[in-house]
Amino acid sequence: MRYRFGCHLSYEVKSPTLFVFNIEAARLPRHQNLAEELVISPDYDRRVHVVPGSETRYFAVNAKPGPFTLRYQAKVDLDALHKDPAEIAETPVPEIPLEVLPYLLPSRFVSSDRLASFALREFGRLDRGFERVTAICNWIYDNIDYKRGTSDGETTADESLLLRAGVCRDFSHIAIAFCRALGIPARYVSAYAFGLAPPDFHAVFEAYLDGRWWLFDATRQAALDGLVRIGAGRDAAEIAFASPFGEIEAGPVEVFIERIDAPGENAVRTADAISTDDSAPLPGQ
Amino acid sequence: MRYRFGCHLSYEVKSPTLFVFNIEAARLPRHQNLAEELVISPDYDRRVHVVPGSETRYFAVNAKPGPFTLRYQAKVDLDALHKDPAEIAETPVPEIPLEVLPYLLPSRFVSSDRLASFALREFGRLDRGFERVTAICNWIYDNIDYKRGTSDGETTADESLLLRAGVCRDFSHIAIAFCRALGIPARYVSAYAFGLAPPDFHAVFEAYLDGRWWLFDATRQAALDGLVRIGAGRDAAEIAFASPFGEIEAGPVEVFIERIDAPGENAVRTADAISTDDSAPLPGQ
Amino acid sequence: MRYRFGCHLSYEVKSPTLFVFNIEAARLPRHQNLAEELVISPDYDRRVHVVPGSETRYFAVNAKPGPFTLRYQAKVDLDALHKDPAEIAETPVPEIPLEVLPYLLPSRFVSSDRLASFALREFGRLDRGFERVTAICNWIYDNIDYKRGTSDGETTADESLLLRAGVCRDFSHIAIAFCRALGIPARYVSAYAFGLAPPDFHAVFEAYLDGRWWLFDATRQAALDGLVRIGAGRDAAEIAFASPFGEIEAGPVEVFIERIDAPGENAVRTADAISTDDSAPLPGQ
């Protein structure tokens, strides 16, 4: 499926400000024929950094006081891998690659260490495999209300569980916490999400099963095979779409994604397991 | 039913220490024919304080370095009020007596303000009345593990909910938090508990319904009509059985309660609503 | 000194609502010649409750949907007790009356149990007495910024210490936490505060020293001998000026206090120890 997607960002810069942006699609093999255009105005120099492994792309700009805008648009053939969930087992912890193990550790917003008993109590006796992560998503969907304004940039998975409410960021943090507590590596993913209404940057998560990262969305708000991944990291702290170090005023954020090959077509939910990441194969594969 | 009950406490006092004890049965009308004996050795002077309303009895002793022991034993005819739970409605908040309203407020270990959404989400749509509090108890029994060593003297209801484990103290704090969040006054109760194995001071809670305080035990460990109330307060901070202000070493705590009128008889669980407190009648009653 | 003081409150009531108000001056012997007028409109029935000991006065009103206003105004001869701080010792814990001991316990917003090491580390080696509480106030004044908007109704003393900012409510909670951790009973006090700019309900605290409650204001915003006490309780949870149980919209809050006997005179800060409470004398006094 071919998508056109992107975003427009605008700022009023008040003091000299370092901006770090993470808005570009990751350069994954399954993001085929990625064609991109980025226009920033004024046309400041960019410094670029790509995280090895997750292929998350950052660029930094030193902006001067005054208006500052970015327009990113791109096209991609999204060649998501589909598989029968029933065939996907959990990777036994001893077989998890060492470079994947950090995704078992607790992080700023994902206190999986404090939630170990909670996760075991609720999901410890379920059959292991892809379906256990699906069960985690279902539990969150059933028990947490999707409600804007209930969380902020410092809200942790713990707090969301007590508040019983959150947005996509918080749903993902809770899911990641439960996965890690059960010995399933999990990471936070930002994406352009086809079918998301209203359009916005979306947060989902990936769990590492059977030697590969699989996509999940506990909010059920987007089609899993319509997600163009931007960043992947431990939690929301790592992959903000914009991190300004300075005094700024943010204007409206405009995000878009649409099918090119079948304009006007709606997102269809799939029951398949979906992966767009091939970057952490098991040794020997 | 007539009970014999009491406790033996012993301490090695290291520095001059103020002890405040709350081990005596409350002087409630339904604690009939209460006969008590308290022996403390050395025979220090006692200062006595009874909290109006809850009738919780404290006594204070200034102990000198050296061994210090207390032996309290008492007998009582426990005349618990039995009622059909189906007949007990919630008291609408506007009709709650003002002296009962403090039991709607959050307290040190009962952060009912932070758990408002949780409580509404889980119990907000249930029919109002005694059965709603029973539903709270059932939820806690089903979702929290009774496990020694999982909490300490600083554990709050929030933390117990995240840990999914606790002891009678924590079960009561969670239940009280949910009740208060739903507009049902609730308080923490310490008691001699017939049938509790092994014997110990027990913590349960009372909810204010239909103009009266009713007993509940989310742990299901004791018979509700075999509870001889000691203290009633906002949470565990208020009614510790012993509060030493000084340096001491505590010896073993021995607690006992047995039927006198039917020795050897086991505790029988009742499905009735049980109350031993008549002290906060609605105005006009 | 004679003061005229009071408040105007207005609400738009959306659903039938129980209001509990704590806006009336406490009936203390040192609040001499207290003359009061309370006009509520509509003229709903009031239920009244006075807490024995602190003499805090509450009244409750069941309001119907529609506009609802209160006007309270009063006059008082404030006969504050003045004493030389150097003559005021701490009451040794063994001599604290039992009815005062609850003010050593942690409460919802005052986690004195968690701050014990902090308090001992910072104030444990200071000379005991009134000056130690003054040192606590000075430390808070020097280390915490008075800044509106940094706290809300769920902020605890712990959090204010980490944020290094708060308002009068938070300054008082921190001070009370330190006092309790050091074995000094302390309580939260709301007051009409002469000299406070802009005029508002003020929060200060009282510490129990030498058999009496003494006033302190860690914010240094009001004159201690110009405080007309409204409520005294464990922390802000207990003595909100208005607690609505129902759906309402609050209008502006107008608070005023002025000298009658010397109109236009400014508040003068005193170096004396100030007490307006005689209600918890040491046994034998």
Next chain:
Amino acid sequence: MRYRFGCHLSYEVKSPTLFVFNIEAARLPRHQNLAEELVISPDYDRRVHVVPGSETRYFAVNAKPGPFTLRYQAKVDLDALHKDPAEIAETPVPEIPLEVLPYLLPSRFVSSDRLASFALREFGRLDRGFERVTAICNWIYDNIDYKRGTSDGETTADESLLLRAGVCRDFSHIAIAFCRALGIPARYVSAYAFGLAPPDFHAVFEAYLDGRWWLFDATRQAALDGLVRIGAGRDAAEIAFASPFGEIEAGPVEVFIERIDAPGENAVRTADAISTDDSAPLPGQ
């Protein structure tokens, strides 16, 4: 200076267990002539992972039930860079390399986002540069007690600040939090520490200043030019010396480090700025 160092670890493995170890000295250019010997018994296969950038070395072993021991010993010429602290400026945030920026983010035990006001309040007005980080270390040394048993594996920088106590792990977390809050990248470092008594794995931290990582020890327990770095990460979650995923019993941990070139010589504290890391040079250097 030439050091001989290493550790002996022993375990009783109860169930098949994945161990991840981080006990080997990092392969840094300034760790010259590193000669190592690692004996594990039974002689399980090892999987090896080195984190690009920090050069932190992990190895993983799948251990079977039974006894399991490791003996690591190594020799190194430690060629620490010395520099005059007065010559070391802070790197302005806009000039921080993008691969270093993650060390400005909050992490599991370093809630630098919540401590921003604290850090600004205490250190915001100090002159910028190496000396500001020294001031942070001095503040921690003066305000936090080094006390075993006050923290555990879940203690955060926030909690350590409130408890006013901790061990090397906690001292480092607090310091890192303050640095990050001030815009100074900082990371957690584990090391063999010459002069530490009793010998143990030590935790210190590195701050990124003037285009390079510099070593700091807020505990003042070890000589900065006697630190052989093992791991560098965001906080203690990342670089535990041993992470067992399975059921085990840990035996005693033996750690040693001694001067070879000058046996018996004591550690001498230096006033120089010390760096052993050249791996993140500023672009253009």
